[in-house]
Amino acid sequence: ERKCQLNGLWRNDQGSLMEISALRDNGDFEGQYLTRVTLSGGCAQISPLKGAQQQLGEEGWSTFAFTVRWDKFSNATTAFVGQCFVDAGGKETLTTMWLLREAVGSLEEDWKATRVGRNVFTRKRTTKG
Numbered sequence: 001e002r003k004c005q006l007n008g009l010w011r012n013d014q015g016s017l018m019e020i021s022a023l024r025d026n027g028d029f030e031g032q033y034l035t036r037v038t039l040s041g042g043c044a045q046i047s048p049l050k051g052a053q054q055q056l057g058e059e060g061w062s063t064f065a066f067t068v069r070w071d072k073f074s075n076a077t078t079a080f081v082g083q084c085f086v087d088a089g090g091k092e093t094l095t096t097m098w099l100l101r102e103a104v105g106s107l108e109e110d111w112k113a114t115r116v117g118r119n120v121f122t123r124k125r126t127t128k129g
C-alpha cells in the first residue's frame, strides 16, 4: 500500500491517539483526536481534527497540517504541521511541531496564550500487525 498515507490510527509521545479517517483525493482529511493530556486536569476527551496533506507521487513523503479543536473541556485549539517519513524498515513516523492557543481573559494576557512544541506520531499497531 502507499507509504505515508495519513489515514489510520496514530499515537504520540504522550500516548494520545489520533484516528484519521476521511482522506480525500485532494489531500483533505478529517478525524478524531483522543488526548491523554488536559490543561485543566479533567478527563480525556475526543476532539475533532481537520487537515490537509500534500499529494505527491508514490515516493513522496508529504507535508501536512491539521488543527484540533479541544471540544467542550477547554477553550483551546492546537495547530500541527509536519511531515511523514518512512525508515529503512518501512516504519512510518509523523514528525510535527504544534502551536497550542489557550483562551485568556484579557488582551493584556495575550502574551502568554500560545505554547509551541514538537510531537512525533507513530502508527498504533493493530492486533494483526
Ligand SMILES: O=C1C=CC(=NNc2ccccc2C(=O)O)C=C1
Pocket: 012, 014, 016, 034, 035, 036, 037, 038, 039, 040, 070, 073, 074, 076, 078, 098, 100, 117, 119
Ligand atoms: O484541553 C486540552 C487542551 C489542549 C490539549 N493539547 N494537547 C496537545 C497539544 C500539543 C501536542 C499534543 C497534545 C495531545 O493532547 O496529545 C489537550 C487538552
